Amino acid sequence: MGSILTIAAWAAGVIAAIVGLLVVFWKAYFLRKPERKIPKKGIVSPANGKVVKIIDFSGEKANVEKGLLGKVKVMTKDVAQKGKIIVIMMTPFNVHYQRAPLDGEVVGQKHEEGKLLNAVKGAEGCRASFENEKNTITIKSGKMTVKVVQVAGFLARRIESYVKVKQKIHKGQTIGRINLGSQVLLVIPEMKIRVKEGDTVVDGETIIAG
Structure with missing residues (x-):
């Protein structure tokens, strides 16, 4: 015994x-947060990961697919009539913190829980789809407005934001975190893009546009 x-x-x-x-x-x-060398010029990447899509948008909103079943609805009308959505995929091995892409003021923030949508019957049969949990941070810098959209995935179901509306922020400042990584969208007006699909980007360091 x-x-x-x-x-x-x-x-x-x-x-x-x-x-x-x-x-x-x-x-x-x-939970590491390494020091970054913030460039003086350009709009920098809000996240560490890989650019998987660069989407042209026009109009009031755009839908971004995530994985096989997920999708993210992004309101674009308050950014510009035409512009780009840079989709950055994060893995559990990337840095999980997000950074401000430019100096400015937070003029809007909206958190939306994920939800299961009705099954859709198509050519491949009947399947369910869902909208991912997301948090949208709207930043105004001079006459330009951009958005950083934190998107949670199947494993990453907790989004944290470290900013609030009317708060002044500076480029490279930590603005949030997604546990276990997932996806971050950068919504910007039409301008010169300095990355391409497949590129690896570093939060606060890699110049995305401008």
Whole structure:
């Protein structure tokens, strides 16, 4: 009986040690926030990851597909009549913090929970779709308005924002975090784009446009 209790105590100690190491690893790696060299010119990337799409938009809104079933509805009319949506995909191994793409003032912020939509029957049969949870931060810089949209995924279901409406922010400032990574959209007016699909971008450092 004594040996069984000893083994059980040893096993409990091993499990506790593993859990402790995982917590330390989580804080040291997944929650890391390295220093960035912020360029003086241009609109910088709000996220660390890969540019998977560059979408032209015109009109009041645009729909961005995410994965096989997800989609994100983005209001664009308060940014410009025509412009670009830069879609940056993040993995759990990218830096999870988001940064301001330019100096300005937060003039709007809206958090929307994800929701399951009705099944849609198409050529590939009947399938369900859902709108991802997202948080939209609208920034005004002079006469220009841009948006940073934090999008949660299946694993990343918690979005954090570190800014509020009427707050002055500077380029490269940390404005939020998505746990475990997911996707970030940068919505900007029509201008010269300095990245292409497939490029890896660094939050606060890589010049996206301008």
